[in-house]
Amino acid sequence: MACIPEGHGRLRGRGRFFNLDASVFVTTRVTELRDHCILDFPEGPPPPAARRRRRRRLLHPFTGDVVNLPPLTTLVPQLDRPQVNGDKNILPCIRRVSAHHTCLASQQRSRFPLDFDPSFRSQMAIRRRPRSPAPDFRILPCDHGTKRRRAAVADAASSPWASMHTDLVALIAERVLAGHLLDYVRFRAACRHWRHCTVDPRGRGVSDPRFHPRRWMMLPEGHGLHPGHGRLRGRARFFNLDTGVFVAARVPELRDHCILDSPDGLLLLQRDADAAVRLLHPFTGDVVDLPPLTTLVPQLDRPQVNGDKNILPCIRRVSAAVSVAPATGTVVVLLALELLHRFAHASTADKSWTLTGWSAGLHGTTLSFHGSLFMVQCAGNEALSILRLDPPPVNEEDDGSSSPPLSPPQTVARLPGEIFQAKLVECESEILVVGSTGSSRDHLVVMRLADLLPGRRPAVPLTSIGDHCLFLGTRSLAVSSKGLPSVAGNAIIFCDYMHGSRLQQYNLGVVDGDDSLSPACDAGMIWSPPPSPHSMVHHLVTCCHRNFWNKGLIYWSMADTRWRTKSKWRSGA
16 A cells, blocks of 8 residues: 555545555545654555654554654764764754564564664553444345445344245246346345345256247347447347337357347357357357258258358348257257248257258248247138248257257148238237238238137237237337337338338228328438438337348348458358
């Protein structure tokens, strides 16, 4: 420690000290500096000070301990007069010292450079400066707002919340976790007892489906700031589709990975070096390794692609679903290769991806729901049908070389014949089917998939979806207008349908008429990018287009979606 002490009246008896190693500054009250001057600062904190009566004292500035030493005037009779120019300059020469202090037990053997009279040793004493007692702070055990607690925590039995039974805490935590993951994290941060009674998400973020951030989406920054850009400093922003809460998380894996998809809020990444696929939980940092995409190349039919050069860009355009085996915790990932109309799957125990030998004529894109892939199929002049592709069963006795093959998707429902176009979207834990009765999309129909299942009554279109707004694109989202006030509720936005260069939204509350369609945003999104700052509608529309979302671009129709950096390893994603 070193000191910056001053005895000036404006300092009110305080001195500042700083640590030479940690660069920490401390201010303490040293009342002795009012009538003392500092001679030296030996071996750390205690500086020797001299009173106006020339008596030496050794002071500890933090504890207030004082050791009285003989006056400096006792050295005057022992000096040789020729060493100084008269008696007038003797004391100034004595005050220029370099001090050394020892503990009290050995102080009797310590001597000044000029031996002083032993009779003064009996006058040495130790005095402690009295201090006022510290106030009694009482901090509630469940109060998590205080970051640094400077007093002892009160007894846990004094608060009924902290003494709650373990089973009751676990039951409440289970109910909270069924809502939002962020509420569960806040619940565990309430007090130490609640944290010990509940399961820690870290280490289980991917293998336990309860901790999947299903209603969280990564926010596209725009201006070409793709995830992992140097200006973002390894951070990415996420927002909740229901509450509108924004969270910034540090994701260092984005520096050498590109994002392929976001199933259940997890990030499906591809490593640049070897095209290995990884599944990452953005909040807990848990990672699951999967086989590289290059293992699909030998299984592809060469006529499907134009030479070996374009194989990987066609493979990287995927839509994924994640499922976890309850018994073993094995993670299984389904991939829909959108450009090839084929499917692939792999688990954490596999060494390569397994490609299906069949293909499906898809009409639109797929939807991930509870580990399965749902899709709309158009078979000639027949009515549209909805298919479901389930993950393969996990074989516990398998050696990890390969997984059982995928069975073809099964038809779960058929749409009425008057619906020509349809998209699937998850809203409030159920699948909604949004279809149009014509090519112009002037009249839209919304139905529940559960009402279209065989054996049910004829489905009745919904007249309202509450405060939700449906964004339909290559990825479909249901957003609550309560958390995002700039988004209109009870409306549908087709992210690829423009009218007069403006994005249109369909209002379900209007029964026919020209008022059912209205502009979703002010600026056009065809020939030029929307002006900055971008509205939340622009960001949500970008989230529905994966080729814009993972590159840090804001969607507009004529934009160039090629990778500007690392295109050799990320082309097609």
